[in-house]
Every structure is written in C-alpha cells, then in structure tokens.
Amino acid sequence: MSPQNDSGGRAADTATWGFFIWGLTCIQVLEGLEAVRRRPGMYIGSIGERGLHQMVFQVVSYAVDEHLAGDADAIDVTITADGGIRVADDGRGLPVEVQEGTGRPAVELALTELSFGPKSHTGYWVSGGINGLGLCVVNALSSHLTVEVHRDGHRWTQEYKKGIPITALTRHEESSGHGTAIAFLPDADIFETTRYSFATLSERLQELAFLNGGLAISLNDERPERPVHHHHADxxxxxxxxxxxxxxxxxHSPAIGFESENEDGTIFVQVAIQWSTWSSAGGFHSFANSTRTHEGGAHEQGFRTALTDVVNDYARRNGQLPSDDEDITAAAVHEGLTAVISIKLTHPVFEGATRTRLANPEADAYVHMVVRRHLTAWLDHNPDEASAIIRHVLNASTDADVVMKEL
Known part of the structure; x- marks a missing residue:
C-alpha cells in the first residue's frame, strides 16, 4: 500500500470515530421523571382526554389497593374549582418514615422515583392498574401536586411542582385519623385538554364500586355539577x-353470582351472569385487578369454555338435550347473556396493543374450574331457573339454525 493511500485510510478512520463520538454527545439518556414528561404516552396512553382521565384512575387505583388490603372503606374524588383533582381515602396513609440509605421519606420516594412505587413497600398481595407507577407518573405530569397524609398520630403535607418537591415533608398538628389525600393540577403544557368529564369519571368509579363490593366511592364537582355516590354491597x-x-x-332473577380464591391466595375470582330474552343485553365485561381487559385473555377463555361445557352437561343430564343431538353452540349459550368476570392476581401479565389482554395461563385453568364447580352447583340447586335457561339457549340455537337454512 502506498503512503498516500495509508494516510487517506487513517483520515477516514479518524472521521468515522469523530462522527461516532459526536453522535454519543447527542444521545440523551432520560432518567426518572424527565422521561415521563418527555414521553407521557408511554405511561398513561395519550396526552388527550384518555390520558387526562387515566391520571385520576392511577391515583384511585392506589386507594383501591388500600381497600383490597383491608384498610380502606371509602374513596372521595373531587373535581376542584380550579379544574384539578383531589382523591382522598381512609386507608393507612402513605408511609412517612425516612428510608434507610436515601435520607428521604417514603412518601416522597413514592411520588418521585419510578423504581419506588407504593406497591413495593405496603404489603399488597394484589394491585390495581397496570404499571404500578401511578403516583409517580401523576406527579411528573402535574403542574402542581399536594399530598396530605394522616398517619402516625399527625397530619403531614408536602408540595411538588412538575414532579419536583418544593417543600419538605412537614409534620403538622396531632391527628387520630388515617388516610391519604392527593390533589393535583394536570400540566397544561403537556395535555391537549385539561377539562375533566364528570360522566367519564362517574362511569369508571361506578365500575370500580361494582368490582369491589363494600367500597364506597363518591364523586363531587366544584365547577359545579351534581355529586354522585357509588356503593354496591352486592x-x-x-x-x-x-x-x-x-x-x-x-x-331468571336475580343474577347468578359466585366467587372463589385458590389455596395459596394468589388468585381471587368473582363471576356474575344473567340471561335475558333481550338480544342486546349487557354483554360480556372482564377485568383483571380492576382493569378492564378489552382484549380478553386467559380468564375470558376459561370462563367461556366452562360456561358452554356446563350448559351442555346440564341439558343432557336433565333430558332437555337428547344424547344423539349435537352440542349447544357457544353462540347460542351467549345469546342474551350478561356476564361480568373479575379476577385479581398477585402477578398479572398484560399484553396486547393496549396491554389489556391477560396472559396468565393459570387464570384460564382456575377460572374454568371455578365456573364448572359453582355454576353446576347453582343449576342443580335451582332446577326451575336452570330449566328456563336451557330452554332459552335451545331456542336461540333453533333460531340460529333456521337463519342458516334460510341463507
């Protein structure tokens, strides 16, 4: 190789390395709340109305977890006069003690550190929501947030601006109460709209009250609109x-309802079903850890398979479906059916485009077993209602056959 070519090669190598080093200086490593503020859609889905309301549901999810842990009976949500949100519960209150090795109180870490969600230290066996980072994310995406805690015999407060503490955690007067109240104002520099829909919030809060029997949830609007109170013991x-x-x-009436928990306490299933002659009945609604699983998943699969099997087994055992006839189809069984299935798991695995499909295989097997056992027992103990259900699904099956022949 000639000296001239060798020099040209070294020049090219130097240029390449120079470009590489320049590129490294342009790469930004986003850490902590900065990452949330730069990419909010990754944490709450969008910066539109859906993401705005998800901010509320993330905070409410923490309060629901307090109820699931047996430490809260009520949640009060208020749309404040300035357009913000206040969520208060009567749970244990976020921990206020200083965490070893950090010099910072646990409540501050829960509100500022992505790796320190409230679920990591409060002893929940199950948590609502999908990512477990709710309080931290809400703080990062709020122009202003205040947390008030009643715990350890005192009232405590701390204020934040865009996720950054602007006051230290302050101990106030003595208090015999317990619970947490978080008030926040969504950052108008991030969201496309900051106006909350009373109807949207009310619908989801009512849904949570249904899913968590005994939990009272109130919604008030200081803008103003009429308050609502959701409490469904049944x-x-x-x-x-x-x-x-x-x-x-x-x-048949009332609806069929049953629940079951596995031996090691890691799965809890609740089911309610009812058939109607109204073809556009309430439909199928499934939830995992109080999150609506719009894309279904393992728990839905277990339910649907077991439901069809039980109806066919009962119809044959009681002579309503001759032994030489084909099985009643799943479509006929689901005709006019309203069903709600809620499963709570210690370690839920979500997947799908919107992370609303449950992937835990153990959910399929356990839900299938629970539905077979409890629905079979209910049908056997309620023969009149059971016969009416079988007649209904057989009529649906016959109607479907007629339609197919006409086609």
Missing amino acids: GLRAYVAHLNPYPTSLV
Whole structure:
C-alpha cells in the first residue's frame, strides 16, 4: 500500500470515530421523571382526554389497593374549582418514615422515583392498574401536586411542582385519623385538554364500586355539577342488574353470582351472569385487578369454555338435550347473556396493543374450574331457573339454525 493511500485510510478512520463520538454527545439518556414528561404516552396512553382521565384512575387505583388490603372503606374524588383533582381515602396513609440509605421519606420516594412505587413497600398481595407507577407518573405530569397524609398520630403535607418537591415533608398538628389525600393540577403544557368529564369519571368509579363490593366511592364537582355516590354491597350481581335495565326480559332473577380464591391466595375470582330474552343485553365485561381487559385473555377463555361445557352437561343430564343431538353452540349459550368476570392476581401479565389482554395461563385453568364447580352447583340447586335457561339457549340455537337454512 502506498503512503498516500495509508494516510487517506487513517483520515477516514479518524472521521468515522469523530462522527461516532459526536453522535454519543447527542444521545440523551432520560432518567426518572424527565422521561415521563418527555414521553407521557408511554405511561398513561395519550396526552388527550384518555390520558387526562387515566391520571385520576392511577391515583384511585392506589386507594383501591388500600381497600383490597383491608384498610380502606371509602374513596372521595373531587373535581376542584380550579379544574384539578383531589382523591382522598381512609386507608393507612402513605408511609412517612425516612428510608434507610436515601435520607428521604417514603412518601416522597413514592411520588418521585419510578423504581419506588407504593406497591413495593405496603404489603399488597394484589394491585390495581397496570404499571404500578401511578403516583409517580401523576406527579411528573402535574403542574402542581399536594399530598396530605394522616398517619402516625399527625397530619403531614408536602408540595411538588412538575414532579419536583418544593417543600419538605412537614409534620403538622396531632391527628387520630388515617388516610391519604392527593390533589393535583394536570400540566397544561403537556395535555391537549385539561377539562375533566364528570360522566367519564362517574362511569369508571361506578365500575370500580361494582368490582369491589363494600367500597364506597363518591364523586363531587366544584365547577359545579351534581355529586354522585357509588356503593354496591352486592358487587358484581349489582353490576349485572345495572347492565340489564329491562326486568321483564329476564330469563331468571336475580343474577347468578359466585366467587372463589385458590389455596395459596394468589388468585381471587368473582363471576356474575344473567340471561335475558333481550338480544342486546349487557354483554360480556372482564377485568383483571380492576382493569378492564378489552382484549380478553386467559380468564375470558376459561370462563367461556366452562360456561358452554356446563350448559351442555346440564341439558343432557336433565333430558332437555337428547344424547344423539349435537352440542349447544357457544353462540347460542351467549345469546342474551350478561356476564361480568373479575379476577385479581398477585402477578398479572398484560399484553396486547393496549396491554389489556391477560396472559396468565393459570387464570384460564382456575377460572374454568371455578365456573364448572359453582355454576353446576347453582343449576342443580335451582332446577326451575336452570330449566328456563336451557330452554332459552335451545331456542336461540333453533333460531340460529333456521337463519342458516334460510341463507
């Protein structure tokens, strides 16, 4: 190789390395709340109305977890006069003690550190929501946030601006109460709109009250609109009754409801179902850890398979379906059906485009077993209602056959 060519090669190598080093200086490593503010859609789905309301549901999810842990009975949500949100619960209150190795109180870490969600230290066996980072994310995306805690015999407060503490955690007067109140104002520099819909919030809060029987949830609007109070001791059966507004069309009443928890306490299943002659009945609604699983998943699969199997087994055992006839189809079984299934798991695995499909295989097997056992027992103990259900699905099956022949 000639000296001239060798020199040209070294020049090219130097240029390449120079470009590489320049590129490294242009790469920004986003850490902590800066990452949330730069890419909010990754954490709350969007910066439109959906993401705006998700901010509320993230905070409410923490309060629901307090209820699931047996430490809260009520949640009060208020749309404040300035357009912000205040969520208060009567749970244990976020921990205020200083965490070893950080010199910072636990409540501050929960509100500022992505790796320190409230679920990491409060002992929940299950948590609502999908990412477990709710409080931290809400703080990052708020222009202003105040947390008030009643715990350890005192009232404590701290204020934040765009996720950054602007006051230290301050201890105030003595208090015999317990619970957490978080008030926040969504950052208008991030969201496309900062106006909350009373109807949207009310619908989701009512849904949470149905899914968590015994939990009282109130929604108030200081702008103002009329307050609402959701409290459904009958849980999912009350939810089904709400979804079936025409009593005269019901095949049986009340709704069938049952629940079950596995031996090691890692899965808890609740089911409520009711058939109606109204073809556009309430439909199918499934949830995992109080999150609506719009894309279904393992728990839905277990339910649907078991439901069809049980109906066919009962119909044959009781002579309503001859042994030489084909099985009743799943479509006929689901005709006029309103069903709500809620599953709570210690370690849910979500997937799908919007992370609303449950992937846990153990959910399929356990839900299938629970539905087979409890629905079979209910049908056996309620023969009149059971016969009416079988007649209904057989009629649906016959109607479907007629339609197919006409086609």
